[in-house]
Amino acid sequence: MATIRDVSKLAGVSVATVSRVLNKSGYVNKETEETVLGVMKTLDYIPSEMARGLAGKSTSTIALMVPDIINPFFPEVARAIEDVAHSYGYTVILCNFDNNPEKEMNYIQMLKRKRIDGIVIASYTIQPEQILQLEKDSIPVVVIDRSFPSHPILCLTSKNREGARLAVKHLLDQGCRKIAHISGPLHVHDVKERALGYEDLCREQPWFVPSLIVQSDFHIDGGYDSTKELFTRHPDIDGVFAGNDLMAVGVMKSLNELGKKVPKDVKVIGFDDIVLARMVIPELSSVKQPIYGIGKLAMENLIRLITGESVIKKAYELDVELVVRQSTADSE
């Protein structure tokens, strides 16, 4: 493989000059430039990012750390991240860490060795201190789907509490008179917010009892199992607000087995509005998070951090939107 020296020799100039035309930096005579460009073509010269990285420039590589790319929320984020990254000349390393703190740290270590320029991370296991440490090591980080409001960390989440209220309000409007909530892991602040949104509207209802809230794990099977559990205790539930769409799908599957019709007997609404919501039958109502937008914004901000532009490191909350589909339709 041709090197910059090969090019310089064949073009009869110095490597410095070749470097200049390569980077369009500094003065280069028009003709010289053309010669060099020509030689590059002839030699099929491809500059080594590794070498330029070593010589001081950045690696143009960022990492996307997610619990599990199979969870359909993340491919949508990944897609956005990758689109923006690619358009800015960055490359994306994909890391799955399965909510396993050890694997997570292992990965971070590996990323440090690679001297990546930054990280976008979605994690319920990472501690704010770890992120601060990363920044101290001058590796910018953007956190998505979780916020650390009391730390100077750039986080991107949605208006979870408001979204939850929208969902529950909608169920009430549709005539539901006993609404359950299946939540994700409540020790996570942003997950808790959704449960709080539910409580905001339901706590004062005559039918409300705490056992209408069940904590689960954001997975489809969790939604499935929790539903069985809920309906054993409260056979008269007529509305379910699931903490995310994946669990909502589990809810629908469970209801189907219980012989309950959606939306006739029970109305179901999820959260996130992943593409899956439009794939199931009946189509799932949901609270739309701007997933692509979150990914896009995350990457744009990360690049800003990398290039040293001024960005305020704090928790940003994006707008959500109620999306009504068949799973909460009027039961005529």
Next chain:
Amino acid sequence: MATIRDVSKLAGVSVATVSRVLNKSGYVNKETEETVLGVMKTLDYIPSEMARGLAGKSTSTIALMVPDIINPFFPEVARAIEDVAHSYGYTVILCNFDNNPEKEMNYIQMLKRKRIDGIVIASYTIQPEQILQLEKDSIPVVVIDRSFPSHPILCLTSKNREGARLAVKHLLDQGCRKIAHISGPLHVHDVKERALGYEDLCREQPWFVPSLIVQSDFHIDGGYDSTKELFTRHPDIDGVFAGNDLMAVGVMKSLNELGKKVPKDVKVIGFDDIVLARMVIPELSSVKQPIYGIGKLAMENLIRLITGESVIKKAYELDVELVVRQSTADSE
């Protein structure tokens, strides 16, 4: 950030020695080693992969090129690739190229600059010559979900024709008497195979007419639209074999709107058995490709190619398996 020189100075040894303990290569006195290891810890030394890459070793990075990570088939592959890669110390770069040859080439160029060690690619647009060229540039490639039987290229696909036969046979066994096939892009050999499998069993049927085969695009909307089209022409279709699960879901959505019950009025079967198949209601019958296995095998073989172990570069076909679920259940 500490460098190998910092370590060597503080430990009172040469960089060569530090390098040796780093790589556990060559002789190092037990005590010296411990000293060095200690200093590394104190300095929080993290070797630069970039530098070692430049100095001759590999980048320990491979690329996964897919049309679109949002297509649920690919996260499953990605997951496998990443698992194996990580366990061998490799890092995975994710590339979406949207079936856009230009973007694809653009990416390959970028990957060359990064001097990645190898590529796993799923593409219907790439030409065998491009892959051969890559290998000539000493970048090993493993192709998945597509085969180039007449080229010395390592490809991993499933027994598509046999799988299609299994699917259609099953529909026939379940009593279907007019079966349609919605296929993917037929110009791709492996896609064609599925259509041929369908024809193997249907061509001789009294009800068969060529217009029962519709070409589509492997996307959910394609399956949806094709179904509308098919039922306009043939309202009496009672079985649909979709070329992949995504289209099968589109089929079910379309049938739902047409007022046809699945599986009572029409039975539906897909291909791939992505996790989505178990998420929809009714659950989708499918022909199971060992997706995780394909990804795993792809990565294992890629590593073998990278490390120069002997691998026969040819098209391998993996076994498939019929998975019966609700969408083709008996209509009692």
Next chain:
DNA sequence: TTGAAAGCGGTACCAA
């Protein structure tokens, strides 16, 4: 068992 030094392929400063 250890060290000196020549790269690896670029960048960028300083002179010319």
Next chain:
DNA sequence: TTGGTACCGCTTTCAA
């Protein structure tokens, strides 16, 4: 406008 050259951080002979 151009060239010479000292690095960047690590690996790998070759000698000692």
